[in-house]
Each structure stands twice: as structure tokens, then as C-alpha cells.
Amino acid sequence: MSDIETSTVSEEGFASTSQVGDFELTIDATDEQGPNPNAALVATYASCYLPAFRVGGQQRGHDDLGKIQIDADADLDDDDDLEAIRFDVYVEADVDDEELAEIVERAKDICHVQSALREGLRAEIAAHGDAF
Template sequence: MADIEVESTCEEGYTVESIINGEWQLVVDALSEEGPSANEVLAADYASCYIPAFRVAADKHGYDDIGEVTVEVAADLDEDDDLEAIDFHIEVEESLGDDAWDIVELGEDICHVHSALREELHAEITIESGV
């Protein structure tokens, strides 16, 4: 059994309903009409992964409670609607002083989505048609 199991179904059009680990439902719409697009979900997922990683990094630098953390994500698409750039603007309630950039970098090392965004990570695909 895999660590993560997702069943995604598209009955028609461009809206995909996914069941994650048999429990969580996610609706993604390529046209952003019935839900967020895949790129929008990826941008939100990246920030949702990075914030806890940032908190762990701050804890490792001796900050027990850094308060509220907000990440504003700005993502640029190219002419093919592929993600071209992602920028984070991070606001932290606690002052991190000279440790801020060390915490940012350690957060990147800890964040699983940051680690996954590399060219060599692509799906291994098999296909059955006419089923």
C-alpha cells in the first residue's frame, strides 16, 4: 500500500474530483469555474506546507512561539499556463531579527512540497483504455 492514495475522476468537462486516502475530497477545475485550478491548488499547497516547515525551523532556532504566520503567494504563468515563477511574501508576528533568513532557508529544506518541485520528479504512467 502506498503512503498516499488518490482516486481522481472526471466525468465530463474539466472538473476533477479527487478522494485522498479514502477520506478527503478535493475538487479542481482547470477553468476555475467549479473550484480552483491545479496551479492555484499547487500554489496554496506549497504555502500550506511551507508555513509548518517555517514554524519548525523557527523552533529549531529557539523561537517557541512566533505567533501568526501569513504567506501571500504570487505565481506567474507562462503563455502555456504553466507555472513560471512562485514568490512568497511572509509576514510573521514575532520579530526574528538576524535569524529570519536562516529560518527561511531551513524552512525550505524542511518543506516537502519545496523538495518535490524538481524537474526529475514526474509521474510514472501506465494506461488502460476501453475499460
């Protein structure tokens, strides 16, 4: 038995709808009916890294980091494959740069998407405390 099961359907064109448990997700290579697969992957990566960052903070004694926002950007190569990903992590709590660097590294170890991506496609991460 699998741990994760999804079903993805495309009736026509380049959009597809995936059923993931009780949720539907539309991905569209043309960006018309939903985000394209590369954009969805970057968003999924950030959505995985953010809770990993919170857990990393808790493990470093920061139980309340407050609001956290990740602004992600990515570069594509000539074949439209993801080539580079960057995260700017903004944290409401006043956390010094050394502690932020420790949390960044711990979150990298925790994030499952980080583990699943090829070595050359890991996000470059800058974290900013006391950001809001």
C-alpha cells in the first residue's frame, strides 16, 4: 500500500486537475487555469520549508516566531527547467543572525521537499528577523 495516492486528469489542453485526498489542485502549463508546474513546485517547496522552519525554531528554543513569510523566486534554464531557487524568509520575532542561520540549516534537514529535490536545485535561503 502506498503512503500517498493522487489522481491527475486532463480532459483536453494543458491543464490538469489532481485529486489529493479531499483536495483538488489545478496545474496548467499555460498559466491560464492555475499555476504552471514549475511555479507550483516552488510554492510547494516554500510551503514545506515554512513549517520546517517553525520546527527548527522550536528545537532552538524559539517557540513563538510569530508571522513567517517566504518570498521565493526561481530561475529557468533554456529548456524551461528549474535551475535555481531562492527563499527570503521574513520572521516577526527578533532573532539574531546566528540563531537564524542555525534555524535555516535545521529546517533544511526537516523539509521533505528539500530532501526530494536534486542536489543542484536546493533553495538559497536568506532569513530576516524582526521583519514585521
